[in-house]
Amino acid sequence: MDSTHNSMKMTAAEISYLWTTYQSDTMSICVLKYFLQHLDDSDIKALVNHALDLSYQHVEIIKELFVHERIAVPQGFTDQDVNLKAERLFSDILYLKYIKNMAGGGLSGYSRMLPNIYRKDIKSFYSKALTSSMELENKATLILLEKGLATRPPFIPYPDKVEFIQKQSFFLEGLGRRGALTGTEVTHLHFNIETNQLGAALSTGFSQTAQNKQARNYFIRGKEIALKHTKVFRDYLEKHSLPAPAGIEPEVTESTEPVFSDKLMMFHFSVMIYAGIGNYGIAISESQRSDLVIDYSRLNAEILKYSEDGINILVANEWLEQPPLSIDRQNLSKK
Structure with missing residues (x-):
């Protein structure tokens, strides 16, 4: 620069x-x-x-x-x-x-x-x-x-003609009435499975090596949430005869020797959660099935609660640096 x-x-x-x-x-x-x-x-x-x-x-x-x-x-x-x-x-x-x-x-x-x-x-x-x-x-x-390790999103047929949506139910009646997923919906489901699988693998490694009991339990809970969300997304793909990527938890060893500080691992999870919330938000905005939107919304609410609990652990252990703030005019007035 x-x-x-x-x-x-x-x-x-x-x-x-x-x-x-x-x-x-x-x-x-x-x-x-x-x-x-x-x-x-x-x-x-x-x-x-x-x-x-x-x-x-x-x-x-x-x-x-x-x-x-x-x-x-x-x-x-x-x-x-x-x-x-x-x-x-x-x-x-x-x-x-x-x-x-x-x-x-x-x-x-x-x-x-x-x-x-x-x-x-x-x-x-x-x-x-x-x-x-x-x-x-x-x-x-x-x-x-x-290296043959790429898990590409599933394939869908090439459109061979131009068609227009005839019924509003294409968007609103998502409870099994539309027999196919859009390509965008498939992409988001596949992507969010992959990110949750990476999260499950990291939480496995972090829980094995965390020294703080609160942090260790937090990572175990994070793995449970990631696997639960993966199952929800996987069910959508499998219901439409589309493949889902395999998990990567086997890529975690059995080591329990501390690698990263609990502060770093908790911060790492907060970054991942922040990204996950954004990913789900984009998926909601680009999904045209009501059932998908409902599921993404309720799963996002679960992540937000999990994130709040993580912040409380960071604050309680004095691991969280205060970010830049605006002027607190009300407090200045009191002084």
Whole structure:
């Protein structure tokens, strides 16, 4: 990034985005550094190294921006939050799927941030981050395909003629009356199965290695929720004779040696939950069956309650850094 900083003051959006990105990337550095201690496949190792390098770049750029603007640099996550000497907890396959998911999250997050950014240097930073995430996701996808590990969404017939919807029941009567799912509905079901399966695998590993009892029970509960949601989505696909991706829990070893701090794992789950809520929201907006919308909505409500319980654990253990806030005018008036 150009060392000449923009003279415009940062907005609430810009400060908050940078603060959140710093937290996420310092966490990623810890996670990816551990992955590299237990990687056999050279292609996946190169991919993880590339992802790690991107996170290091982001952290340094944000730190420079904050120092220049006299904004307190967050603590984030450090070497104290990871035990690089711990035994292998996950397989190379999980590492690869993790990177693909991580890059996909970057694509979604950065594209959502960019329209709210006006400062030239920060817009340039996130534009480059978006491009880097796209390249990382493409590389991860290519490796998955080359190794025969890709779980592509199911196939549907090619439309051979133009047709128009004749009845409103296409949208409203979702309780088995429409005999087919739209391609978009199939895509969201498949995607949300995959993300929940990754969540179930990570929660398995985290629950095996967590030292705090509250955190351990939280991860066990998270696995139960992920498997429950997976079953709901899988039933839709199977009911329409469509395949669903297989789980990846076998990619978790039996190790119980602590790897990451409970603080890092709880924060990691909060990031995953945040992404899951967004994924379900998009699925709701793009689904045209009432039963699907109802199921996504009730499952989202369950995730929101689970998220609240996680925040309470983070706060109770003083693991949650306070994000940038607006001025509390009411409190100032009292003073």
